[in-house]
Structures are given as C-alpha cells and as structure tokens.
Amino acid sequence: MPLLSPSIISAAAQLLPLPAWAGAGYTLRRLPGLAPAPVRPPAYVPWLYLRPVHQALQQWNEGEVLHFFLENETHTVAQLSVYLSADGHAARSPGRAPFGAVQTAPTLPETVLEAFLTTVEASLRTQGVRRLTLRPHAFAYEPAASARLATVLGRLGYQTGPVEMNSYLPLSRDYEAYLHPSERRRLRKCARHGLRFEQEPPLLLPLAYELIARSRQEKGKPLNMSLEQLQALFRALPGQVLLFSVRDAAGEWAAVSVVIEVRPDVLYHFLPASPLAYNHLSPMVLLNAGLHAFGKASGMRLLDLGISALPTGVDESLLRFKRHLGAVSGLKLTFSKELGE
Secondary structure, eight states: OOOOOHHHHHHHOEEEOOOGGGOSSOEEEEEESSSOOOSSOBSSOOOGGGSHHHHTTSOOOSSOEEEEEEEOSSSEEEEEEEEEOTTSSEEEEOSSSSOOSEEEOTTOOHHHHHHHHHHHHHHHHHTTOOEEEEOOOOTTTOHHHHHHHHHHHHHTTOEEEEEEEEEEEETTSOTGGGSOHHHHHHHHHHHHTTOEEEEEOGGGHHHHHHHHHHHHHHTTOOOOSOHHHHHHHHHHSBTTEEEEEEEOTTSOEEEEEEEEEEETTEEEEEEEEOOGGGGGGOHHHHHHHHHHHHHHHTTOSEEEEEEOEETTEEOHHHHHHHHHTTOEEEEEEEEEEEOOO
C-alpha cells in the first residue's frame, strides 16, 4: 500500500466526537494511510511497533489501514492503528509486528479509555468491520497499563484468547545467580572452550541470515522474514536493531541473534539461532548472558525472550530452557470482539 501525501491525509482525516460521559477536553482524530505521524506529540514514549518508521515497514497489502489518535489540548494521549482485511470485514492490530493495540498516557482515566475504544468500534462498524482483534504487548512491559486495558476490554465484551506465556529476564537481577545449576555449568563450559560474545556490524547480516535460516530448518521452525525485509529493518532503525553473536575459539559463529530495542527500557530477543553442531557447547546460554549485560549497561529494564509456541501448542522444551535461564513468565493476551453486521 503506497504512503499517502500529507495533503491527502489532511483532507481524509476525520474528527470523531466522544460520548458525553468521557468528559470535556478530548478529540479523536482518525487518519488513513500506512504510517501517518500523530498531529500532536505523544504524552508517552511510543513502542517501536506503533511508530511510523516501523509501521511503514509492515507491508500491509490486504486492506485499508486506519489510525486513531486521542488528543487533549496539547498532546496525543492514546493511539490505536488497525489493519483491515481484503474484504473489509475484519480488523486487527498489529498488522505485521509482535504486538500493537492501544498505547495510552499513564494518567489517562479509565472512563476516557473506554470512550476512546467505544468510538473506534463505532467508526469501524460504520465502515463495515464485523470483527476486531487486538494483540497488545506482554504484561511485563507495563503491568498497570496491561491490567487497565484488559479490564476495559472485558467490560466492553471482548473475548480473551489465545492466552500465551511470555518469558523475560529482569535486568536488575544478576544473570548467573538465577541460572539453573545445569545452565551455570554450561556457561562455564563456554568460557573454558574460548567462546566469546560479540556485537557484529550490519554488513555481516547476509551471513547471519544464512545461519539463522539453516538453524531454523534444522529444527523444523519457520522463518517468516526475508533477508530483504531484515535489511530494511536495519536500515530504517540503526542503533535499535542490532546483531550479536557468540564465536568459538576459531572465530566461527556458534550462535547469532537479531535484537530489537522496543523502547529505551526494553530489549527484545527477536531471532536467536544456533546450529545443532554446537549443541554440546550450549552457546545460547552465553548469548543471553551477553545480551543481559548489554541491556543492563544500557540502562534497560528487561530482556524479552518472547513466547514459546509451536503450531500445536506450547513448546515445552523451549519454555523449560528459558526458565533455566532464570526467566520470569507472564501473560501475553489477545482480545477479540464481534462488532455485528
């Protein structure tokens, strides 16, 4: 879908009234286009996947994309981008990203959040949308905001599912102290064999992608991103999308990973990979140790290890490994609602 010019966006923008019970002082602005910027500055630090620079990379070619921005007199205080299906009957958020849904200012009253969502639903219903699906971030990212959103969505009649378990490492804790004894032995084994953690330059991305693809194939796991898409991500977000590795004593890659700074306080372990030939050295334990140290030194709060899922359900082996790393489990929910004919 091509990007729209600012003049076209301005002409197509709509200001939607909120219910009277929301109180005075708020305006809901609806903007079309793949990745328009909010008119007023956000009263929060937007998650990467909700920023225009990432939305422009999501390559949504099915249907229309609509962006809803709730504004007070000076700032944007909530936002939601929805991606419509080809027939226009279903809408979802995110389009192609780990999460999307609603982000709000921390002090936004619950009643105003409810009015915002009610008005968005009415707008979508008028356009012919019959079902809306929202996939917000894991609870660990912002527990209070997640609980508030879940409460409001429940009150508005949204159904919950699937319920997924997200794993993360709190960076305030010492990494090695929380390792399972078996993983602590493996970490020391990595040191004895001369393995080392490194940050790699983006020019090595094609070689890293080749290793990631090969490792995924060995383990029967899909890779849903092309090299070209990954390179575009690195070009658009220098300093926020990074390549790390573990090299053996001979300088060969024992493990690699692409990581994403989702916000200045959250690091996401996006594409970890290690060839089966290195299983006896367990380089992923060292890779996570290095990412933990990098995130902590960068002033971050948590390292997101993602969900542990297979097409058939939970990947118990992967979940057990993350727990042995000292990972904490938390909820990641998806919400859906039938909006009617």
